[in-house]
Amino acid sequence: MKSTFDLFYGKSKLIYALPFFGMSIFFMIGATTHQKQSQSIAEPTSKQVPSNTAQQAASTVLITGANRGLGLEMARQFSADGYYVIGTARSPLEAIELKSFGVQVEQLDVTDIESVAALAKRLKGKQIDILINNAGYFGPIPLDQKQQKIDELNLEGVERCFEVNTLGPMRVTQALLPNLYAGKERKIINISTRAGILANSYHGGKGGAQGYGYKQSKAALNMFTRILAGDLKPDNFIVVSLAPGWVKTDMGTQLAEMTPEESILDVKKVIETLTPDHSGGFWFHDGSSLAW
């Protein structure tokens, strides 16, 4: 019996290409349709922005999920630029490459209340200037496989997305607030994605229409950014969502557009350029403003 896709595309063998088609749509649709706002961070790209200043060199940055992917590259670049880096990993013993950068490695599972509390206890009294909530989870179905439609959706996977991508940053931020108040930069960076932009989520039944858990949990993360930015505004915090682009990591797959090095060069410059005027915003790695 022919499936809907057979009928739509004519040739059943195209079904096998759908996951890759869907995956490309998932991240690339944002590249073509995301609405860049008129506002832009003054010094946008890695090529144009000067390197770190002496003041920033003394700053402490804590990066969650720093044992691989974008978090690992953030740890490498911030460390190489003189920042004091605290990189967290669920399994520090296995974080060999992270340790090779000479950074402080701390155990953290953002879904585990005790793990978060233990981290806060170990770091008590230590100032943190920049918190990067980077740890993320795409879902039980990897990006390069056919995404689940609503009739077969695994709600436990959706719940896990919210636990890691939404509640995780909330737990970590809450627990480390005293450290952030003690810091001089007071920056909270929530690593988000164009996939969480509401306008990008409806693609007429194509693969890009799925990814329920990931997209919903990142949209909720963006709302957390907005609320937190307003909440902490009187205390001069800078709270933003930042989308790194589609990057070659385990999550982004090797089909992605950028290397981690390219993305994080930009991401780091954006973080360094942020001022209180940028707080509450959703920024792309190139320094442009994204619509929610």
Ligand SMILES: NC(=O)c1ccc[n+]([C@@H]2O[C@H](COP(=O)([O-])OP(=O)(O)OC[C@H]3O[C@@H](n4cnc5c(N)ncnc54)[C@H](OP(=O)(O)O)[C@@H]3O)[C@@H](O)[C@H]2O)c1
């Ligand atoms: N790559 C892209 O194209 C892309 C695009 C847009 C946004 N992003 C966002 O960028 C961030 C990093 O993504 P990535 O591409 O580097 O992903 P990745 O390669 O899959 O790495 C994910 C990281 O998050 C950690 N993590 C997962 N669950 C965790 C938990 N419960 N507690 C603590 N850490 C946990 C992982 O640790 P383990 O090794 O222990 O699993 C790993 O270090 C994510 O927030 C993602 O949504 C990525």
